[in-house]
Amino acid sequence: MSAADLAGKIAAGEVSSLEATRAHLERIAAVDTDVHAFLHVSEHAERAASAIDERRSAGERMGPLAGVPLAIKDVLVTTDMPSTSGSRILEGYMSPFDATVVARARAAGMVPLGKTNMDEFAMGSSTEHSAYGPTRNPWDLDRVPGGSGGGSAAAVAAYEAPIALGSDTGGSIRQPAHLTGTVGVKPTYGGVSRYGAIALASSLDQVGPVARTVLDAGLLHDAIGGHDPRDSTSLTDAWPSFAEAARQGARDGALKGLRVGVIRELPDTGFQAGVAGSFRAALELMQAQGAEIVEVSAPHIEYAVAAYYLILPAEASSNLAKFDSVRFGMRVTPHAGATVEDVMAATRDAGFGDEVKRRIILGTYALSAGYYDAYYGSAQKVRTLIQRDFDDAFAQVDVIATPSAPTTAFPLGEKIDDPLQMYLNDVTTIPANLAGIPGISIPSGLAADDGLPVGIQFLAPVREDARLYRVGAALEALLEDGWGAPLLARAPQLSERENS
Template structure:
């Protein structure tokens, strides 16, 4: 295994800028790694045919003395929910198999402009509906820590690619935890930015009021560097914020070198009992809080009485919006088309196409959402869920008058076995119990690796939430805790992960 693939994106960027390595070398090392292990991991749905050409162009521009972006020449994996002109964009669904977009998603376009090298498109739950990446129409992704376990969802492909050293950086999307929960179970860092802080233009919509694009990386600094590239106002996105954002990379550097934790007030939710969490997850969470306290943080118990209703509200809001967003997949304009018989009407073709093209989980949520929006039930279900959403937003507002950040475990358990929960939708939905409130309220969240659970040796993450527009605060706090934890471990958590061999299995 090449040493290049184990470098952080920041370290790779430094070597590229100094001329110690070329982008072609860095890209080839990651392509070799994909060829070596992705048959076992299945993080990628499509590997770019043009990556080395793009890398070569970056090298030529650098050699010519052109001023390039901080991450120019660094490879990047892209969640398949983000459309691209040069690679298929399927959103993990058969209904979009082979689809090529006429335009790039804004975050992809900004990544290309900054000189990042797209490696390929990563696997995901179909239309981002799932918590395990088992609902992909193209087969599940496997967790690099244990190939028999899930890598989280819906962005399990992006998290697994980063954890397996197939890519130093990845783009993901987070509708109810689909960046943070995979980060939790793979020992990576995942950021859900403030709603509107990163453009959703070109992200295939699941639930438009909840979806948010963000970075998946191995360090908090790497996340900040990528966030600086993809963030900012986009006139193509009507929900985009016109704020002037600070440098998130610089915020991460401040956190790593400064005394950020001293005097920091960290809120712990009283209504989040240990009984709902795996023992090793709770223990790691408490140990991380104790470490923060030892560095001068103050742990404050806060009340968020409506958080417990977040999952119920979310699974009414999301299916309702998904039902509307997925109506565009009608067999007429693009995507799969199934003609059941010679005299088929448009309605016949549409029904046959959606039956063949959508998986069980997508059908389940469309049916639920259509029901919730139907006459006679709209106020009782969808309207009530939106009222709960407002109460959760008020809980956040009240909490942030008392504390600087809120801390929770990023998910209730470590990675479960593939197939263990796929036939129990309710148990699958409960995996997002701590991450969903942030999406309902639009506030930013970060998951940082906090250790390994004692009972199974698998990664655990701690989540921090901050007020809307205070993403930089999360980078400072996340980087400060990361530095303290890495110092206590004697190295990054992923250095303790099993390394996949070329022949399959784990050595």
Template structure:
């Protein structure tokens, strides 16, 4: 069931929260040994569900999603579950507080199922850089589920959770959404509190929903949006109901008169033929629905990925300096003792993985004396140009569209030793993070050459998240009507034969 349908069933007393939660826990038990979407399953989930059922029976005023289970990316602090950010340096660490978004979920009556796998400190595009092993794509267990939030996307795609939270620094909600056939949303920067989210790049990170439908994502966004005094980057915008906007989008004729821009720089060479084909078909569907399509030239987007991979490592090297063996987390003492610096070096060597080390070194270099202006300073100037290109584009159109990712899910291990190839997975999603605008990925069909999901990305001006939900829901319905089904219903059944084949393949690759 979608989260919206499950919420209706809970209100009607057709099902209890305990039953819904138990069903998802059973599903996790059945398939997660192969998918590996979860790092930790919440032992208190059924107790929380039982309390929600009791409150409903007592006539308490509950939120629209009360009793619905949800998975939480392991980058978010939870006071009753470990929070590792996918790293050995935080193995077993249980925070003394909840992230603001987790606190809001609890207050709204959602049931946390557990913490999902991710690339270490959210650094990666495939969830292969988790210190606890890769997550697998439910569509093909030999392929990646995207990153860094592959665990959240895989959990939703594999029907282990109806909803999940993720974090998006350069596409880590939207890109996994594209390759797993799920809906992923990056809100306007500052629209959702980052308090309690372990920081990667503070000027880029944003928390957002992962779901099966645009309406489901909107219902979660309604819960987590809003100003938070504990987050200095939080904005005071009064947000409308995103769920109401999504429901408006499901009405006939919503797309008529819409102006959509196709960004020339976010397509072409390097894009998989099947992705391009599905995107071309999607644009044609929009035109048939009365949408005016305009080609947009955004020249600075060609430099966005280079700027991003200077800004992000620079901010990451600063944020990760706190993991020093002194205050919390792992501590490794050299065999012959040593100074604080020796302990710190030994701890970081043992606790950080190769991708984290790579980015710390790059970021520290970019911020060093004599190179700050040449690298970090110039990257920030490119960021300003990207923001200006978006401003010009939105003077001409209401929304921008592009493929969410240049390819479908690639085989596990294929790009693990090729950082540049891995970084190019975020080619189309990075500009929205640099500009702080909202972006959404929705499924746009299966690529004909491999039968794997593709995604279309919608981008709106800052603070216009409701516009994304309105038109995203309309496009979602248009696409599903053209297919005659929902894409998520076509996920291959993870039966014993499929799981056995995935297990054998993983063993042969030496992955497990």
């Protein structure tokens, strides 16, 4: 069931939250040895579900997702489960507070199932850089689920959780959604609180929903979004209901008269044939429903990946300085009489993985005396140019469409030793983070050349998240009418794969 359907059954008394929670815990026990979507499964889930059932029985008015189980990316701190951000340096760390989005999910009656696997400190595009081993794609266990939030996407795709929380610094919600046939949303920067999200790059990070349907994503976004005074970057806007925007899009045919921009500087030749074909087919379907396809120019988008991989490492090197063996986390004492500096060096060497070390070194270099203006400063200027490109494009169109990633899910190990190739997986998602605009990835079908999921991404101007939900839900309804079922219903079941 979708989260919306499950919530309706729970509200109607046809199934209890405890029954729904137990069903998902049983599914995790049955398949997660193979998928490895979870780093920690909650010991308190059944108790929390029972409490929701008791409150409902007492006549308390509950939220739209009350009683629905929820998976939480391990970048978000929780008081009742370890928060490791996929790193050994935080192994076993227990936070004294919940991240704002987790607290809001609990207040809305959702039941946390556990913490999902991720690339260490959200650095990666495949979830192979987790210190606790890779997550596998439920569509093909020999392939990656994307990253850094591959655990949340895989949990939803494998039916281990109906919805999940993720974070998106350069595509870590949308790119895994593309590879797993799920829906992923990066909200407008500042639209969802980052308080309690272990920081990677503070000017880029954004928390958002992972789901099976656009409506489910909207329901979760409604629950977690809004102003948070504890986050200095949080917007004070009064946001519309994103769930209602999704319902409106599916109901009213939001595609008629819609101007859809296609970026001239992202030619089909840069994408796998099956990805490009699915993208074109989705555009043609939209055009048949009255949408206008408009070519727009974003001349500086070709520099987005280069700028991102200067800005992100620079901010990461600063944010990760707190992991110093003194305040919290792992501590390694290399020898008797070791100085604080010796302990710090030994701890960071043992606690951080190769990708984290690589980015810290790159970021520290980019911020060093004599290089700041040449690298970090120049990257920020490129960021401004990309923001202006989007401003100019949105003066001509309502949304911009791109493939959500250049390829389908690639085999485990194929790119792990080639950082540059790994970085290019986020070529279409990174620009939205640099510009602070919202983006959504929805399944657009299966690639004709390998039968794996493909996603289409829509981008909208800052604060126009609701527009994405209307457009995404409208296209989703058309596609599912053609397919006869949601895309995930066509996924090979894990048990069938094992038997074969």
